[in-house]
Structure formats: structure tokens, C-alpha cells
Amino acid sequence: MILQKICLLGATAVGKTSLVRRFVQGIFSDRYLTTVGVRIDKREVEIEGERIQLVVWDLSGEDEFAQLQMRYLRGSAGWILVADGTRPETLDKALELHQRAVDALGDRPAALLLNKADLVDQWRFSDERIAKLQSAERPVLRSSAKTGASVEEAFASVAAAARSRLR
Amino acid sequence: MNGPLSAALPAALDLAVFVERDDAGFDALEPLPAWAGAALPLERPLRLGACFLFLDTFLLDAADFWAERRPGVLRSGPWTEAGRDGVEQTFEALALFHADRRVLILERLGEEFQQLQQSLQTAREAALHAQRIGLLAVALGARGVNARPLGTVAETVLLLEPGGDYRELVEPRPPEGPYRLADWLPAAAVSALRERIGTCVRQRRSQQVSYTLETPEGPRAFEARLLPFNDDQALAVLRDVTQRVEAEQELERRAQRLRRLEDDLALLLDELDVGAIVLDEEGRCAFASQAAGRILAAPIEALRARPWPEIFAESPVERRELLAWAKRPAAQRGRSPLLSPAGLHLELDLREDPRNPARGLLFLYDVTEVQALRRRLDETARFGEIVGASPVMGDVYRLIEDFAPMPTTVLIEGETGVGKELAARALHQRSPRHAGPFVAVNCAGLPESLAAGQLFGHKRGAFTGAIQDQRGLFEAANGGTLFLDEIGDLPPAVQTTLLRVIQEREILRLGETTPRKIDVRLLTATHRNLETEVREGRFRSDLLYRIRVARIRVPPLRERVGDIPLLAAKFLQEFRGLTGKPLRGFSNEVLRLFAAHSWPGNVRELRSVVEYGAIRARTAEVGLADLPPEMHAEAAAPAPDPSRVQAAPDLPLAAAGGDGDESERYRGAIERAGGNRTKAARLLGISRATFYRRLAQLGIEPQQD
Ligand SMILES: Nc1nc2c(ncn2[C@@H]2O[C@H](COP(=O)(O)OP(=O)(O)O)[C@@H](O)[C@H]2O)c(=O)[nH]1
Numbered sequence A: 001m002i003l004q005k006i007c008l009l010g011a012t013a014v015g016k017t018s019l020v021r022r023f024v025q026g027i028f029s030d031r032y033l034t035t036v037g038v039r040i041d042k043r044e045v046e047i048e049g050e051r052i053q054l055v056v057w058d059l060s061g062e063d064e065f066a067q068l069q070m071r072y073l074r075g076s077a078g079w080i081l082v083a084d085g086t087r088p089e090t091l092d093k094a095l096e097l098h099q100r101a102v103d104a105l106g107d108r109p110a111a112l113l114l115n116k117a118d119l120v121d122q123w124r125f126s127d128e129r130i131a132k133l134q135s136a137e138r139p140v141l142r143s144s145a146k147t148g149a150s151v152e153e154a155f156a157s158v159a160a161a162a163r164s165r166l167r
Numbered sequence B: 001m002n003g004p005l006s007a008a009l010p011a012a013l014d015l016a017v018f019v020e021r022d023d024a025g026f027d028a029l030e031p032l033p034a035w036a037g038a039a040l041p042l043e044r045p046l047r048l049g050a051c052f053l054f055l056d057t058f059l060l061d062a063a064d065f066w067a068e069r070r071p072g073v074l075r076s077g078p079w080t081e082a083g084r085d086g087v088e089q090t091f092e093a094l095a096l097f098h099a100d101r102r103v104l105i106l107e108r109l110g111e112e113f114q115q116l117q118q119s120l121q122t123a124r125e126a127a128l129h130a131q132r133i134g135l136l137a138v139a140l141g142a143r144g145v146n147a148r149p150l151g152t153v154a155e156t157v158l159l160l161e162p163g164g165d166y167r168e169l170v171e172p173r174p175p176e177g178p179y180r181l182a183d184w185l186p187a188a189a190v191s192a193l194r195e196r197i198g199t200c201v202r203q204r205r206s207q208q209v210s211y212t213l214e215t216p217e218g219p220r221a222f223e224a225r226l227l228p229f230n231d232d233q234a235l236a237v238l239r240d241v242t243q244r245v246e247a248e249q250e251l252e253r254r255a256q257r258l259r260r261l262e263d264d265l266a267l268l269l270d271e272l273d274v275g276a277i278v279l280d281e282e283g284r285c286a287f288a289s290q291a292a293g294r295i296l297a298a299p300i301e302a303l304r305a306r307p308w309p310e311i312f313a314e315s316p317v318e319r320r321e322l323l324a325w326a327k328r329p330a331a332q333r334g335r336s337p338l339l340s341p342a343g344l345h346l347e348l349d350l351r352e353d354p355r356n357p358a359r360g361l362l363f364l365y366d367v368t369e370v371q372a373l374r375r376r377l378d379e380t381a382r383f384g385e386i387v388g389a390s391p392v393m394g395d396v397y398r399l400i401e402d403f404a405p406m407p408t409t410v411l412i413e414g415e416t417g418v419g420k421e422l423a424a425r426a427l428h429q430r431s432p433r434h435a436g437p438f439v440a441v442n443c444a445g446l447p448e449s450l451a452a453g454q455l456f457g458h459k460r461g462a463f464t465g466a467i468q469d470q471r472g473l474f475e476a477a478n479g480g481t482l483f484l485d486e487i488g489d490l491p492p493a494v495q496t497t498l499l500r501v502i503q504e505r506e507i508l509r510l511g512e513t514t515p516r517k518i519d520v521r522l523l524t525a526t527h528r529n530l531e532t533e534v535r536e537g538r539f540r541s542d543l544l545y546r547i548r549v550a551r552i553r554v555p556p557l558r559e560r561v562g563d564i565p566l567l568a569a570k571f572l573q574e575f576r577g578l579t580g581k582p583l584r585g586f587s588n589e590v591l592r593l594f595a596a597h598s599w600p601g602n603v604r605e606l607r608s609v610v611e612y613g614a615i616r617a618r619t620a621e622v623g624l625a626d627l628p629p630e631m632h633a634e635a636a637a638p639a640p641d642p643s644r645v646q647a648a649p650d651l652p653l654a655a656a657g658g659d660g661d662e663s664e665r666y667r668g669a670i671e672r673a674g675g676n677r678t679k680a681a682r683l684l685g686i687s688r689a690t691f692y693r694r695l696a697q698l699g700i701e702p703q704q705d
């Protein structure tokens, strides 16, 4: 079976681990348990009739205590950038990490998640800014690990883009 | 896994240790800790990258690390993943180069890791909380909010006036105050804060100030982030960062503990008998590890400040050779074999200090055990003095074993130089007569006039020149074995006497009349076809039947190509001792040529070729250019039969060599693969691991992919 490595990149506590848990185990917890280092999970998906084993790399968020190691990205098919809709500075962080990843590995299929969509009343993004982020290669999705909104789509879109890139 | 890695130690430290094979699989150092046994698949060799997908990526880094043969350890950082048993655990992997092996250590992170996670969690929660408060304040600041006098509030927002008065904005109430900073801040902090407020307001740029306050609960650390506000005011977001600072200190302590783990690893290396010596810019010993002291059987203080060649060599010649070795480019240098004062077999490895290329790092490997192992290996491949592990030699050994205990004569047949005498010696050594003498005579060298006298002895005056009674070789071999080499060359008259001696079991010295009883076992050898000799009347047929009771045919070297590396290595070892050069092995080209050569002179020819090469060699490795000219001519000739080349197994002492053609091939492959090394390795039909290693050995810079 085809293996595809997909990394989650973003600031601390934006919901990367929660998104992976939702995607792999279908559950959500309010409790915050910080990720140290890397956490590897697997899930099989079917993309256009083909079975693909997704290897999901949940990386520790970058903040004043930890720096993201770019070498962890080696060999990834693509990545998912995660920002917390209630904290605008996490979007800057996500875009910065994306740039660093592109510099290190070249462009790869990616998706940008504005997470915690269930808390949209606390969001601090203008629709205008969100509209500007949209691009053909990199879909922007409003996701929620809590409700599951856009979680499947996010992984599927990166996996499919990565697959067609290889063909 | 063999060698000096002691198996019990890693298991006791709860580490799983693996050694990468050339096919990129891994051998585990058994016994593995229980957790590793359960988490890993049962197949051997292990595909670690397929088992732990994290390692699939880390091994890319490790391959680079190994290829560059960097000293020290490459750490993967912690990762969490479920193994074969489905149990999710946190691990850390360490890659290091040890005793020429690519070692991967798997460590399971337990309590230590949980503590680290706990303090990171605390630190992050504190930071997040502070962030939230700060945002809230900025949002509220413009509206004007209520405040209360500042004590040791954890987080608050102040609206600062240029003069240093402030209002506290916390709750959505009208701001209170103004208060004066000087009322509660130490004077030094006030002036620092005022200065920063000024800068912040004038330059419209945010500023940061840290300070400590004494409180009834002890000192607390604060951080003020100043943001320009309106035209001449500033907002100060104050955070009590005591918790974070504590967490950071805790993190630092953890980091130190992790570093200590690295020291533990140094200790482990110590345990495993890898000595390390750091050289200063003048090549003097600046530091020597415990293991170095132990290996060299010298107190560490005695090593300090000594020029390094002095530490390892007594004679000026040897020192010059070591220096010459050290001057070679790293890729061609290899390890230098040494004999320590205490008689240990050592290998010396010289690296640049990665922090300062002018300084050197010497690694000392105690390979005595490896050496002993090699010797044992050699011994199993040897039969007495005979070297060879090939199947055809196996047949020879079996015949020797069968014939040795019997009293019968044995005819050993084979081309010149195949080692017929060694077979005879082995027969003697394994016979009940082994305590008796073994006397070898080459009949081809005996002039007819003297042959009988030499063999059977003579009485004084029996012929001219017989000035005294003389015992013959038969008598000298009494109670033991007499080996008549090249019996086909024995003069006909002597053949007749010999036949009688064999039949009567007694000899008659020339000039004497009383026979003497002898108890001698006769072994003979020839490179001739005695049947032809009989047919053409040069050899007595009745003698042939007498001596050919048992026959052993020693095959020519070209029929046992697989033994050539063993033999060559053995001879090289001999000449290493004689020449005093740190000879390590042969280049691959030489080995290929050896396998393809027809060796008309057999083992003897090989020995002299190796001798020639050993004398000529300028590096630790005997290369094509070092061989005798006639071998060069052959190297230039068309490619050898590939089936024979393949018959040559890996050489225990073989050192891979740098050769122009090979680097060309490698460069070409990298180019064709567009710089992608994995692809280039595939193009060459070798594993990535091997590819990296060869790149390093050939001194080709690996490019980024
Ligand atoms: N309301 C809400 N909370 C979320 C969502 N995703 C994550 N969280 C919470 O945000 C905090 C941080 O989540 P986590 O997955 O650990 O973030 P990470 O550091 O990016 O891996 C946790 O307390 C989660 O419960 C979401 O979609 N909605």
C-alpha cells in the first residue's frame, strides 16, 4: 500500500493534536495536553478508489519553549497548517512555518485550517483577511476538532493533491 | 553482533542497540530489553524504518551522519508511536558510529520525559493565559477601564503617562488612579521603565522590560510589554512570569539532565573501550578519556601535553609513519592498526574536531577481541598451516583427517606452489607420530650421486668425501615422518633402493652390510603425472603402487578463488609485521584482479605478489599500482570472467579503496539521478547505506537532494 506522510504545523495549542485525534480516533477532549516532540498516527483512507495509508506527524507547536525541527519534515507528501481562529497571531506563525517548510523542502501540497470554528463568535479574523488567504493550491478551511467540521476534507485534500502530484 | 560491544551493558541500561547492515536492515544486539522485543517485529534482519515510521525519516539524517563519520551522537528528539504490540510509547533514537559500525540506539523515555512534558505544559499554559489577558487589555484599553491599586497582581494592564503616572485597566470599569510607579517599584526599575516608556512613545515601537519584585511570598519575576498608545501614552501589559521563569529553569535543568545523558553515553563509550584523545593545535594531547588511559595502560596525566605520535610509537621511524598517515586526506586515511605497549591490538582513528578544524580528535579502538576473533576465524579456515575455507579444500581436509591416523604412505598430488608440503605436515601433525620428527626432502634438488647417501646414510670412506659415518634422512625421521617431495624426480637407482626400504622396513647405510630397522612413515608428493612417468619408463611402477596407497590432490589456487582473500590477508599480516607498515588490506580493484588471475604459481605466487605489494604500498591499502608490473598488464586486459569475480567472498581485512573509475561511476550516477542520492544508489544497484559509505570513502561530497 502507498504510504503518505503528512505533517501538522502550527503554533502551540491551536488544536493540531485534537485534529489528529478527531481524524484518527473520532474523539475530542477539552483537556489540553501539550505535545512534546513528535507523535505518529496512522489511518487508511481511500482516494479515488486507491487505498492510501496516511502517516500523520503531529509536531510539537512552535513557541518560546520549542523550535520546530525542519528535518522532521523530510519525506513528507504534504502538510496541514493550523491556526487558532481566536488568536490571530497563530495565523502569522502558521504562514511563517509554511514559508520555512517551503524553503527547506520546496513546495508541497498543503491546506490551511482556521481551527476552533465552533468558537466563531470569538474569532478575530476579518472575512476579508480570510478571503485573501484563499488560493488554488492551498485551500483554506474553517475547521473544528470539537465538531469535526472540515477535518476529513483537510486530510483528503492534501492526500489527493499529493497523490496526483506523484502521478 | 560480535566485537567489543558488550551485550549485557545496553540491556542493563534498558537500551535497545542495533547495527545497520549493508542492506539497510538492522541486526539487534541481543538480548533486547523486553519492551523493545514486544514493540519490534520478529523478522530478522529488522526493517526499523518500516516498524517505526518515525525512524524512516530519522534514518535519512542518520545516514548523512554516518556517511560523514562524524564523532558524537545524533539524537532524534522524543517521539511517540505505537509499535507492533500496539502500545504507544515515547522513544528517542540515537545514531552513532562505533567500532566501524553504524549503531542505532533506541531509548524508551519514561519518567524523565513525563516530567519534561509536565513543566512544558505549565510553561505553555502560563504563556497562553498571559497572552489572553494581554489581548483583552488592548481590546479594552481604548474604551477606558476601571483599575485598582497594583499590588502583586498576576496580570494587569496599565495606561502609562509620560511622567510615570499610571492608571490600571483591568475590568471594564472606568480607570482608577492615577498612581505613581515609584510607590511600589524599586527606583532602578522605575527609571528603566520611564526610559522605555519614552522610547516606546517617541518611536511608536513596543518595548520589553523585566524586573523582580519582593513580595511577602518571596521574589516574583515580572515582565512588562509596552505598546504605544494614543499620541503620548503607552499601554503596559504586566505579567507575573514567575511561574514561567521557574518552568524555564526547570526546563534548563531537564536539558542539563539530558546533556548528562549524553555524558552517560560518553561513559558508555568508555565502557565499550573507545578511548578519546583531544589534540590541541600543536598536536599535543589536551585531554584523554578514561578509556584512553586504560587502553594505553598509562595514567591520563602522563599523556597530557605529549605530542601524539610519541604516545603511540617508540621509534622515530614509526612516529614518522604515523605522522604521514595523519597527513593523508581524511577519506583515504582509514584507521591505523597499532600494537599497544601492553600488547593490545588497537586501531587509531583521527578526525577533525568539528568545532575547530585545527584541532584533532583521536579515537582509540581496542580491537584485541576482534583480532582474537579473526584469529579464531582464521583457525577454523586453517588446517595446520593450510589456509582455505573453500569446499574443495574441505575435501582435502577430510582426506587428511582420514589418512592421518593410518600408517600408510600417502601420495600428495598438485601443481607447484599449491602447498603440498603443508598437507604433509598436517598429516604428520594429526598422526600418532606427531611427537616424532618431520623430515622433508625435495628429491628434485638431490643430485643423483648424493641421493642415496643423503637418504640412507653412509659409512665413513664409502665414497670420496665420506669422511665420517653419516646418518641418512630415513634415520633422522625415525619415529616420525619422512616427506619426499617431488618423488617423480628421484633417480631410478634410488627408486629401487627406496622400494626395498619400504618393503623391508629397514635401511642399509652405504658401505655397511648390516641393515638397520627403521620406523618411519613415508609421505610423498609430486607435481608430475606419475602414470605418464611410468609409461615412459622414468618411474618404477611397483614403487608407484607402494607409495600410492592413499592419494590426496591439492587443488590449484584458481580452483579455490574464494580462498584468495583469506590467503592474501594472511600474507599481508605477515608482511605488516616485517615491514612495520600499518597495512590494512587491498583495494577492491586488487581483489578483483586477484580473483581473475590464473595463478600458475599458485599460493607461492600469491605470496610473492603480496610481498611485492606490501613493500611498495604507500598507504594502508595495497592498490593496483603497488602490484608487480606483470599484474598491471593483466589489470589493463579485458574484464575478468564475472562468475569468478563473484566467487570471491568478503575479505575480513579488506579495505575498500578509492579508485578513479569508481568515483567516476558514483559521480555519474549522482548526476544521472539529478542529485537524488537514493535514486543514484538504485542506479548503481546498491543499498543506500553502502552508497553513503562509499561516497564518504571516496571523498565525494554528498549533495543536498
Ligand atoms: N473549542 C475548541 N477547542 C479546541 C479545538 N481544537 C482544539 N481545541 C482545544 O485547544 C487546546 C489545544 O489543543 P491541542 O490539540 O492540544 O493543540 P496543539 O498544541 O496544536 O496540538 C485543547 O484544550 C483543545 O481541547 C476546536 O476545534 N474547538
Ligand SMILES: [Mg+2]
Binding pocket: A013, A016, A017, A018, A033, A034, A035, A058, A059, A060, A061
Ligand atoms: Mg499538540
